[in-house]
Amino acid sequence: MLSAPPWLERAYLDACRIDVEALKPGNVGMHGDGHRMQVSDFLRSAEVSSEALCRADATVGQRIEGAMRATWRAVGCNTNLGIVLGCAPIAHAALHRDETETLATSLQRTLHGLDVEDARHAYAAIHLVQPAGIGERSEHDVAEAPSITLLDAMRIAAHRDSIAALYAHDYALVLKHLLPVHAAARRRWCSETWAATTVFLFCLALIPDTHVARKHGAETARSTREKGVQMYFQLEQCADPVMMQDALLQWDADLKQAGINPGTSADLTVITAFMATVLEQTAIRN
Numbered sequence: 001m002l003s004a005p006p007w008l009e010r011a012y013l014d015a016c017r018i019d020v021e022a023l024k025p026g027n028v029g030m031h032g033d034g035h036r037m038q039v040s041d042f043l044r045s046a047e048v049s050s051e052a053l054c055r056a057d058a059t060v061g062q063r064i065e066g067a068m069r070a071t072w073r074a075v076g077c078n079t080n081l082g083i084v085l086g087c088a089p090i091a092h093a094a095l096h097r098d099e100t101e102t103l104a105t106s107l108q109r110t111l112h113g114l115d116v117e118d119a120r121h122a123y124a125a126i127h128l129v130q131p132a133g134i135g136e137r138s139e140h141d142v143a144e145a146p147s148i149t150l151l152d153a154m155r156i157a158a159h160r161d162s163i164a165a166l167y168a169h170d171y172a173l174v175l176k177h178l179l180p181v182h183a184a185a186r187r188r189w190c191s192e193t194w195a196a197t198t199v200f201l202f203c204l205a206l207i208p209d210t211h212v213a214r215k216h217g218a219e220t221a222r223s224t225r226e227k228g229v230q231m232y233f234q235l236e237q238c239a240d241p242v243m244m245q246d247a248l249l250q251w252d253a254d255l256k257q258a259g260i261n262p263g264t265s266a267d268l269t270v271i272t273a274f275m276a277t278v279l280e281q282t283a284i285r286n
Contacts, residue, residue, distance in 0.1 A: 004054035007281050008091060012054055015273035016046030016083065019266065022196035023248050025231070026224075026255030027266045045071045045079040053084060054091050060114060061121030061150060063088040068125035078129035082163045082211075082267030085122070087274050089167070094278045103275075103282050108170045111151055119146035119153050162210045162264045166271070177206065178272040179279075194241045196269050197248070201235060203265035204228025211263040224262060227251065 052066030154167035
């Protein structure tokens with residue numbers, strides 16, 4: 001196995017570190033544990049999954065399964081499936097990008113080259129950690145051997161899972177919407193963590209969190225989104241993001257008391273931070 005390029009592994013680890021440093025209501029972070037998980041679980045998961053996810057000689061499916069098996073051995077719970085599913089194609093595209101093409105073009109080529117073997121590895125990873133509501137359908141269930149490509153499987157799931165929708169739509173959500181929000185917030189706040197909080201709230205405001213919808217139903221996802229809209233616009237009107245800290249902490253406590261975890265929005269935030277750094281690094285290496 002060829003080792004992971006240090007710059008790519010560092011980009012992944014930094015994105016995962018920012019994930020727990022940023023104040024993201026309802027999610028585990030330095031501001032507070034929750035959902036029977038601790039910050040140390042997430043940091044350990046990032047550490048042990050980075051080599052498999054970023055290794056130089058793996059397929060997308062191998063990256064996913066290897067990262068999740070390493071995570072499961074280390075922490076025994078699902079801390080990062082969405083992150084791994086979202087970051088694996090980006091890592092692969094960065095490693096296999098032709099000097100004449102953009103990262104977005106390489107990513108599209110990566111996604112359209114996914115095959116049944118990639119699906120087999122991804123299904124094994126998903127089955128291992130048993131996330132809430134994933135794979136519960138009459139055909140192409142992750143408990144069975146796949147008969148379709150990973151891209152086709154993601155297209156089938158795209159209407160109920162925002163990470164699957166990334167695959168189905170060539171990461172348009174990240175490239176066209178989340179990266180510009182992330183870049184603007186970094187410039188405005190001069191802070192990676194507040195940029196991550198901004199992206200998280202923007203995600204919640206833009207689309208109902210699909211993890212919340214699967215676990216708690218459409219109505220709870222809708223009401224969580226409405227609160228996200230309110231919080232996002234309040235943050236945008238602040239001269240200093242610290243002015244929002246108390247309100248965000250109160251919402252964090254309320255969500256955790258209700259057992260609500262907007263996990264997909266958090267995953268999309270990590271994926272965006274990872275993509276932003278990879279784009280910067282590939283520009284430097286051109």
